[in-house]
Amino acid sequence: MKTENKVIRDIKKIMSTEPDYWDFKENSERSHIHKLIKYPATMVPLMQSKLIELFIEHDKEIQLLLDPFMGSGTTIVEANSKGLNTIGIDINPFAYLITEVKLKLIDIDTLEEKTECLIKRITENEEINFNFWFYKVEKWFKPDIICELSLIKKSILEEKDVNYRRIMWIAFARTIQYSSNDRESTFKLHAKPKEDIEVFEVDVRSYFFKTAREIIGLFREYYDGFFCRDSSTNLYCGNSIEVLKKVVPDESVDIISTSPPYGDNATTVTYGQYSMLQLRWIPVEDIGIEINEGLLMNFSSLDRCSLGGTKYTKEDINRSEILQRSRVLNDIYLKLIASDEKKARKVVSFYIDYEQTLIELFRVIKWNKYLVFTVGNRKVDDEIVSLDQVTIELCKHLCGKCVYQFERNILNKRMPNKVSKLKNNKPVSSMKKETILIFIKSK
Ligand SMILES: C[S@@+](CC[C@H](N)C(=O)[O-])C[C@H]1O[C@@H](n2cnc3c(N)ncnc32)[C@H](O)[C@@H]1O
Incomplete structure (x- = not known):
């Protein structure tokens, strides 16, 4: 039986005895180094831990895990504690600092x-x-x-x-x-x-x-119980598309596990603004990375440099042909453009950047290896933007076969209470569920 089928079999078996297992209702509290500091929209450590465990149990070749949107490093820490080598990337210097501190061995x-x-x-x-x-x-x-x-x-x-x-x-x-x-x-x-x-x-x-x-x-x-001294970690602060191009060779990664942003930061989760006061007080030289001057120029600049921060023109959107590759995205674009062209372009702009990252992810992952995405579907003007379905459609064009997907309830994630706004100014409540998508890179 193929690894992915064994993993899927185990996931189904878990859910047949405990349907809400993946909600981690009883165990959603963060423990040990995961409690270091709060960061928005972090993943549930136990969920990442279990998923990684299932893959490494059935595929002994797995050595290197990549998280291109590592945030505060939940997945990187869990992978390290299971003895995997890791690569983590985030554009936010504060996220980089948090993850760096968690992974750097000290006395x-x-x-x-x-x-x-x-x-x-x-x-x-x-x-x-x-x-x-x-x-x-x-x-x-x-x-x-x-x-x-x-x-x-x-x-x-x-x-x-x-x-x-x-x-x-x-x-x-x-x-x-x-x-x-x-x-x-x-x-x-x-x-x-x-x-x-x-x-x-x-x-x-x-x-x-x-x-x-x-x-x-x-x-x-x-x-005492988790940190693995034998595995190596390489962390980068920057735009994942650029970092991946620069430092990660073709077909070198065994598993990618990540939770991408839900949409552009400004209208979903403002990771940048959340970090800005801390980044004003902490000397950036101490973070140990070169920071592009524009990134921290004002309280919104980091969010604008993040995925979806650039608003593309109609011509850019046509030229990208992304709407031909995703019927779901095309439908939402047509619905939105009728009433608010700017908003429609903003939604698609995020996906243009997102697809560029996916292209890089499929370049660096080995053939027949795994990509696990934990995604949330946001709403824009009361319309659900199905990040899960768009991801499946875009990955299809990159030799990414979605072999399994399942949902979990979001219980304790630090999410904003309200996201986006309706035209009549009613706030839209934030997501209650997220989808876990499992892909294989296969010809
Ligand atoms: C959903 S969060 C990840 C949370 C993480 N899984 C955790 O448990 O802390 C998404 C992350 O993507 C980062 N991000 C957004 N645009 C990016 C880009 N272009 N390159 C790299 N990271 C980016 C954000 O800074 C944020 O930390």
Whole structure:
């Protein structure tokens, strides 16, 4: 029996005894290093873990896993803990930093020692005559909080080893999330009402100390039972199309497992805006990558550089011929264009970028190996945009045969409550289900 058939047989068997197994209702809590820091729309670690496990159980040749939209690295961590080598890519420097911290081997006793020294430095250094500044900092942080955050930042910078500094930046990023004036009800930056800001009080220092110490515990748990020291990881920060072209050879990857964005960031999940305050405070040199200047130019620039951020013209769309390759996309385009041409173009623009990534994914995956996509179908003007069906149609043209698909309920994913807007200004509720698609690259 072929590997994919064995995997499908096992998935069906699981669902026959436990139909909602893939919802992970009882076990949807994140554990060990997955609790490091929040990131939007993360995957369920146990789901990724189980899927990878089924593939490697039936195909002993699998060594290298690629996630071209790694986010905070859920899949990369799970693959590593099963001994696979991994390649992870994300355009968001904050996502890169989080995943880098999770995968970089450090010494926990040293981390503990350095954390306590940092706490001591902050506690003893009462005087600070410098307040860190960036454009609109006063809008997002109260003056006393800016002062506290500046002191913490200055004290972290005194740590000599960048690998430990990066972990401290994660505790700092959590403190930034906790102490900013952002409402946190959506992933878009949106300041709290003035009267709420006036009474908003946080003990920045205590929160940072608590978080930095908690992180040590997460690392201990992770290293004790999950982290695999023998597997290698290569992480990249950039547009996956460009990174794949540059660094990943043809037919070199055994399995791709990923969760692509649901549509353009601006109208679905604003991963960029969500990360921007943290990226203003954390020195980008410490992230250890070259960052294109335009990427962080303003609060929306990262989202605009992400998949679907460029709006293509009608001519571009015709030239791409994508609507001929996907009947489902063509139908939605025709429905939308009748009332809102811009919106119709925006939807298709995302798919033009998405298809370019798929082309690269099918180039790098080996023949007869596997691609697993976890996708969600968003709504635009009350119309469902079936990312799952469009993916199947586009992959068909790239020798991608969809061998199985199944749905799961989204229970705990951090998703915005509302996405997109109807013409009559009624918000559209966000998705409750996602589809897992399994493909084989086959002639
Ligand atoms: C659904 S999230 C992935 C979440 C991830 N599975 C996790 O568990 O954290 C999609 C990711 O795609 C990234 N992304 C969007 N456009 C991209 C592009 N052109 N190249 C690389 N990454 C991109 C976003 O920054 C976001 O982190």
